[in-house]
Amino acid sequence: MIDKSLFRFDGVRQRMGLLALLSLAQALCIVGQAHGLARGLVEIWKQHAVSALVSPAIEFLAFYALRHLCDVAKQRISSKYGKYVAGEIRPQLQEKIFRLGPQALASRGTGSTVTMLIDGLDQVKSYIEILLPKMTDMMLISLVILIAVWWQDWVSGLILLLMYPLIIFFMVILGLAARDRSNKQYAQFNILNTKFVDSILGLPTLKMLGVDKEYEGEIYSVSERFRKRTIDVLKVAMTSTFALDWFTTLGIAIMAVFLGLRLVNGTMPLFPAMFALIMAPDYFLPVRQFGDNYHATLDGKNALHDIMSFIDSSETPQDTETQWDGWKADSELKLEDVDFAYPAGSKLQGDDDVQSVASHNVAMNAVEQQREGEDGKKPDGSGDSKSKRRRGRGEKVAAQDQQSSVESASAPSNASVGSDEKDVEPKKAGAGTIVEQAETQPDALHHVSMSFKGYGKIAVIGKSGAGKSTLVNLLAGFNIPHAGSIELDGHRLDNFNVRVWQRHISYIPQTPYIFSGSIADNIRFYVNDANDEDVKAAAHEAGLDEWLAELADGLDTLIGEGNRGISGGQAQRIALARVLLDKSREVLLFDEPTAHLDIETEYDLKKTLLPIMENHLVILATHRLHWLANVDQVLVLDEGQVVESGTPKELIGAGGPLDRLISEMGGNQIDQYLN
Structure with a gap:
């Protein structure tokens, strides 16, 4: 039941040992509580004075209070450790996603990844909170109670001992069935998330082509399969609960019959009979609680296994040996015949x-x-x-x-x-590395050759699906080329997953990552120790003053993960403030920075962006043609190939691919180039 990966975290054995001690203490308290209650009942049966009940009552209440104090202590220990493990996993998971880049989402699906990051970590926390104390309870409490009952009456102890394996047997059988159905349900849940997110992302295209209604059928089909999987899990869970309750009741009933017959025959004193009967429900309670919570912990176990498998998944080793001082006015980057293909099925x-x-x-x-x-x-x-x-x-x-x-x-x-x-x-690959390409897809980038020198603004233009974002992700080090050569200021590179290169670039995607915290903390994304004055200056340069003036707490205002509580334009400005705060990053990679903004917001953001782009190497992937008026070089991509490159004045009006793209997308936006 315990996932082996849990033992990779520091302190798990110590916590389990401490929980075991508390469970042992709790078991002794249960015995003491039952002893006091049985004494009191015997005194009442014998019609002794009320004063005779004082000692049993004190014994009962003292052990009752200690029992529940032990339970509270176990809950606090397991809850605190669950938070600790989730806190340990979160940065590892985020760092892994950051290192893998968009291709991590590509292979898993956005919905599945979001589920792993948000719901998955909560499920892992609940899994640890429930599992550890229930496991120690089941191992120790029942054993101590069995010894205590056997000491008082071996017949009752024998009945309890014989019933326990029967309950465990049925719990194992039903547990295996539950695990199988829960695994299928978890997989189906990930599929549903991925399908749903895909549908949301592609809804404009589906509606434009008039097939959005037809695509509803697939979403309905996946949802139905998930519903049926969930019903299967609930059926097994209810059957398991019924079986445990039935066998528990049967065991207590059998013991009660034997005790009653022996009491009637006068062959057994009242105190041992009352003690054994009081202890019987607590004997079965740990295994019943474990069985009831087993189904709740399965999701957590699946989530932990999924998360740790993702963290342990293979990735291209980062180049930490190359030495480079950053991009300067005389720096040069060359790519020759670079190919890249996504893995099959991604x-x-x-x-x-x-x-x-x-x-x-x-x-x-x-x-x-x-x-x-x-x-x-x-x-x-x-x-x-x-x-x-x-x-x-x-x-x-x-x-x-x-x-x-x-x-x-x-x-x-x-x-x-x-x-x-x-x-x-x-x-x-470029430096002679062999990259396995079995069952890959056709090249997303094919024989891409380009060179950049010094500071400048380069626009990567093309239709949707031409490979713009793929190229930007390759330059960021997320996509690893399968062929071609890369040269950076005389250094031969296999790919861009190079520590010194990534240390000098700022990557701003279509939707910047906003984490839970203050606006100031989000701006400090690259420079955690930046002082308040520098953060305020960066926010000013990024054009955040007007928005901050409307907020009572200004830069200390808390914002949510996933851009909750802020607009797309505000998220982009926070990303720009991050760039402005870290002056050491001379290469700016923009992937459609204004793609999801309205015209007015885009215009305002563009005015903020242009001054920031000065004295940087800027590579801007966009399909917004108005940017052509502000760039120094244009690369036109079509089906993963560079079909045209040059300055805007050289290309516009030459009758090439850029002119055809302008004609298709509305060339009146840049009439000044046609004069």
Whole structure:
């Protein structure tokens, strides 16, 4: 029942030892309490004076109070340790997600990751609070009571001893069934979360294509499977509770019959009979409580196993050997023929390549199937050469067997990228490293070559799904290239997961991470020891003064995790204040910083951003063409390839890919370049 990973945390054995001592003390108090109560009942039966009840009453009340004090102490110890373990796990989990980057969300799904971070940690805390004291109670209290009852009456002790294995047997059988159903329910819950979040992220695309109603069916189907899994767990839980109560009642009833017959025959004194009968419910109580709480702890055990497996999952080792002094006016970065592909079955969540692509391509599949049905074609599109041509490199195709993919706990996603199912051969990375590529998807970035020198603002432009966010995540060190070469100021790198590089970059995604705490604490994200004056100055430069003036506590105002209580524009300004507070980060990576803002907020934020971008290397992934008026270089991506690069004046009006993109997206935003 105890997950082995729990023993990785400091102090667990000491806590269990302390809980065992308290359980032993509590067991002795239960015996003393029953002894006092039995004495009192015997005195009443014998019709002795009321004064004869004083001593038994004091004995009963004293042991009763001590018993519950022990129980309170156990609850406090286990609760405090549960908080400690959750506190130990949280930074490890956040650091792991930070190191893996968006690809961690890609492989798990956003919904599953959020569940692990929020509900999972709470379940682990509850698991420890319940499990540790119940385990020590079941091991010690019942044993002490059995010895005490046997000492008074061996027949009653024998009945209790024979009933105990029977209860344990049925508890184990039902526990195994409960564990199996609980594991399936937990996996289905993660799948439901992922499906739901995918649907929310892709809802605009689904509605635009007119297939949002059709997609409701999949959400309903996944929800129904989760409901049935939950009902199965509840059935086993209720059966288990009934079985434990029934056998407990049966054991007490059998013992009571034997005691009654011996009392009637005059072969047994009243005191041992009363003592044994009073002790019997407490003898079975620990195992009953453990059985009742077993189902509540299963979710916590599953969550702990899931979290520790994620923390222990493999990752690309960080390069800590390379020495570099940071980006300067004469620094140069070169990428040549860089390729990157997501693992097979992964989802590109958190990426602009997915927020539209994940559900966009599911929707496109649905539209194609509708059209094929109208044209009298087979549902699988066989014989339709047009539909096959539409499945180009980088396009996401929904899996045909959604049922099997949803039922698979190891693969919560039911979508795969690309139409070809051939294995990709292992490729040689920049420094000769071999990266395993079995069953990968088609390249998300293909033969990408580019160079940056000195300070400047570079815009990465392209349609949704072109690879903009994938490229930014690669530059941040989250995505590891499978081929190509990287050179930074003469240093040959395998990838950008390099400590000194990441120490000098600021990465601002579409939705910055806001944790629970004050605004000032959030601004100190990179510089924990920054003084109040520096934080205030950074907030001023980031344009937060007007908002802070409306808050009674100013920078000390508490805000919530996941941007609760603040707008998207305010979250972006907090992220900018972080950049301004840490002057040592000369490279700024922006992934659609204004994608989810309204026009007025975007305009105000842009005015704040432009001065910050000076004297930095800025790489800005965006599909907002108005940024072209303010950048020095443009990279146009299409299907993971750089199809055009140069200054805005060189490219606009040249009739190339950028002009076609401008035509499709509304070129009147930048008419000044056409003059």
